[in-house]
Amino acid sequence: MAGAVLVTGAGGGLGRGVAERMSADGRGLALLDIDEGRLSDTAAAVASRGVTVTTHVVDICDVDALRAVVAEAFVAHDDLDGLVNVAGLGGFWQYDALDVDTWDKTYAVNVRGVFFAIQAFxxxxxxxxxxGAVVNFSSIAARNGHELLTAYGSSKAAVLAMTNSLARALAPTVRVNAVLPGLIWTDMWRQSAGWLAEHDPALAGVAPEQxxxxxxDQLIPMKRPQTVEDVAGAVAYLLSADAANITGQSLHVDGGAVLP
Known part of the structure; x- marks a missing residue:
């Protein structure tokens, strides 16, 4: 049976989805998040599956704390061999309204935190x-530029470059791949759609769901949103023995939003 998996950002919608899929596959879990309440909710959701679950509250921007938590996870799970970097920070910002703190925070979570989690793992x-195997979360925003996603999109592009570099650096013992989710109705998109409703006069009064x-409808050829389960399935594949000869790859789960 495959070993335990460490999941960062486990309190969010995508992180919880990954945790639920991993536990359904019989894999133990070390769950990391900065939000203790949401982390506990995810742990409760997967605990009934009969796998070993530990929770670790940490800000992945704090590199020393992150390293300590990764070490703790390996002590708690003697078969730990997977890492899924879900933790991320996003949102819509007009480029001329971006401030230094927002830019630095975005890169601290989306890039620096991912790198040092992999390094420690x-x-x-x-x-x-x-x-072992690593799956990083990038985004279709890394491929398709968007005027409101300068910080987020460029940070997720950095994740792709990091994935390629570390796939070479850590081979042949650790595989490193990435998934690029499309449009999923998670907290990030709820907030982003709400931002558009508030800031775009043409969308004033339009419900975020609409x-x-x-x-x-505009961006996805398959004409349906992606789901947490879609992405979690891709993660499960990349961590599995079926992907034993796959590394340095970027798997789009986006209904055809980005095509070669």
């Missing part, structure tokens, strides 16, 4: 002489 695996639906 790989070091712990090496100490134990074990192999704005989101119109974006799906």
């Amino acid at each position: 790989a070091a712990e695996l090496a100490t134990r002489g074990r192999e 704005i989101f639906g119109a974006m799906v």
Whole structure:
């Protein structure tokens, strides 16, 4: 049976979906998030599956704390061999309204936190002489530029470059891949659609759900939003033995929004 998986951002919608899929597959879980309440909710949702679940409250921008938590996770789960970097920060900002703090915070969570989680994870695996796999969360915003997603999109593009570099650096013992979700009705998109309703005069009074639906119709050839389960299934594949010869790849789960 495959080993336990460490999931960052486990309190959010995508993180919880990944945790639920991993537990359904019989994999133990080390769940990380900055929000203790949401983290507890995810742990409660998967605890009934009979797998070992531990929770670790941490701000992944705090590198020393992150390293300590990763080490704790390896002590708690002696079969830990998977890492899924879900934690991320996003939102719509007009480029001329972006301030230094927002820019730095976006990169601290979306890029720096991802890198140092992988660094700590790989070091712990090496100490134990074990192999493992990493799945990073990027976004279609890394491929398709958007005038309101300068900080978010560019940070997610950095995740793709990091994925490629670390796939080479950590081979052959650790595989590193990425998933690029499309449009999913999670908290990020609820907030972003609400932002559009508030800031775009043409959308004044339009419900966020309607704005989101119109974006799906416009951007997604499959004409349906993606789901948390869609993405979690892709993650499960990339962590599995079926993907044993796959590394440095970017798997789009976006209904055809981005095509070669």
